[in-house]
Amino acid sequence: MKSFIFVLTILFLTISCKQESKNALPFTYNKPGNSPIVPTIATSMTLVSPASTPGFDATPVFSLSGVVSGETIKIFTNSACTNLAGSAVASASSVTITSQTLSVGTFNFYSNTTNAYTTSACSGLLTSYQYLGIAPTTATSMTLISPASSPGTVATPAVRLFGMVSGETGNLYVDSNCSQSYGSALVSGTTATIISSQLAPGVNQFYTNSTNTAGTGTCSAALLSYNYLGVLPTSATALTLSTPSTSPNYVSTPTFMASGVSNGDTVNLYTDASCLSLVGIATSTGGSVYVTSSALSVGTHSFYTNSSNLVGSSACSSALSAYNYLGPAPSVQISWNANREKAVNKTGGGYRIYYSRTSGIDPASASYYDVPYVAGPTAPVTKTLSNLLIGTTYFKVSAYSNLNAPGSTSGTMSDTSTEFSITLP
Structure with a gap:
């Protein structure tokens, strides 16, 4: 009985020693060959925050892939893997590591991996990151200064940005990029x-970013909306009598040339200082435009003008011109010597009277x-005219045949008569 107990004791001690020896091994071995388990080196490394380089983040975040859960992944800023920049224990096949605070400059990043038995070799270059420094401050708000409100007719509004840092440069944009x-x-x-550059008519959204010695910051959200209505119309600076060219005269609907207007504006002609009695209207296609008055009453009239467009109307001008309408012109009959050619004195024949205010x-x-x-x-050899103007009008007469009716390019037309004139006082 004693011998049996001794044998069991020795057997128990032997089993215990074998188990203790197995747990005391420094590392396990792969099969076959009994080589140690080698930690896995990360296969790639990408920026997470910021999303791209260069950036203003002094502690960028990286994601490393191709690692093994449970291993410790370290990142370095030199190819010998001695300048440690951060580490983390992987819980999957990728791991996120936040870098220690960097100085301004460009850094190359490498990695190695440590498990319970050993540390891997240093990887090759996995990624680079340029830290620009402290990011400029983006404005927190923006207000209109001139004009004070929207909509407005100022093409280059002044805006004020708030929540910035002295010494930086604030930049103004009209697009979200x-x-x-x-x-x-x-x-x-x-x-x-900031005074804006020239805007196009319409609603403009304003955005901003800032620049400092480190670079230019991110674009803000839309901080201000401004509706630019366009250019105010320009009032004429002069009204020149065109037809007739002199006053007084017998034309009841005189024509004036308005100067100093803007292309596209509607120019309005009035006979009162309040610009209420509208007598003419024309649209300018340049810096001047001809405006014809509606029929006037007999007497002297002063003329005023303003201009209008989609934005609004300009102020009424001072009196820019005057015209004295004398009433209807007296009837004047002119006559000439008859042409005896038969073709002149039958259907298709007749006379043509040329006239001009100059000889x-x-x-x-x-x-x-x-x-x-x-x-x-x-054919008739007289004509009554009732629209002559004050002053001298000059005339010449030609006879034409039925082979050369008005507008024809063939046939005959006589030479013109000797020039003659009529003068109205």
């Missing part, structure tokens, strides 16, 4: 006042009246 620059200004205190009439360019044959043995 901050790519269309519309002005900038140096920050004084915590504000910057030396050129039939190729002068205005004219046609006096066609109507009936009887001859």
Whole structure:
């Protein structure tokens, strides 16, 4: 009985020693070959925050892939893996590591891995990151300074940015990517006042970012909306009597040339200082436009003007011109010697009367009246005119045949008569 107990004791001690020896091994071995388990080196490393380089984050966050759960992953800023920048224990096949605070500059990142038995070799270059320094401050708000409210007619509004850092430069944009620059200004205190570049008519959204010695910050959200209505119309600076060219006269609907207006504006003609009695209207296609008055009463009239467009109307001008309408012109009958050619004195024949306010009439360019044959043995040799102007009007007469009716390019037309004139007082 004693011998049996001794044998069991020895057997128990032997089993215990074998178990203790197995737990005391420094590391396990792979099979076959009894080589130690080697930690896995990360296969890639990408920026998480910020999302790209360069950036203003002094402690960037990286994601490393191709690792093994339970191993310790370390990142370094040198190829020998001696300048430790951060570490973390992997819980999956990837791990996120936040870098220690970096100085301004560009850094190359490497990695190695440690498990319970050993540390891997240093990886090759996995990624690079450039830290720009302290990011500029983006404005927190923006207000209109000039004009004070929207909508407005100021094409280059002044805006003020708030919540900034003195010494930085505030930048103004009209797009959410901050790519269309519309002005900038140096920050004084915590504000910057910026005068915008010329805007197009319509609603404009304003965005901003800031620049310091480290670089330019991110684009803000839309901080201000401004509706630019467009350019105010320009009142005429002069009204010049065009037709007739002199006053007083017998034309009841005189025409004036309005100067100093803007292309596209509607120019309005009035006969009162309040610009209420509208007598003419025309749309300008340049810096001047002709405006014809409606029929006037007999007497002297002063003329005023303003202009209008989609934005509004300009103020009424001072009196820019005056015209004395004498009433209807007296009837004047002119006559000429008859042409005895048969073709002139039958259907298709007649006379053409050229007239001009200056002597030396050129039939190729002068205005004219046609006096066609109507009936009887001859074509008329007189014409009554009731629209002559004060002063001298010059005339020449030609006869035409039925082979050369008005507008025809063939047939015959006589030479013009000797020039003659009529003068109205």
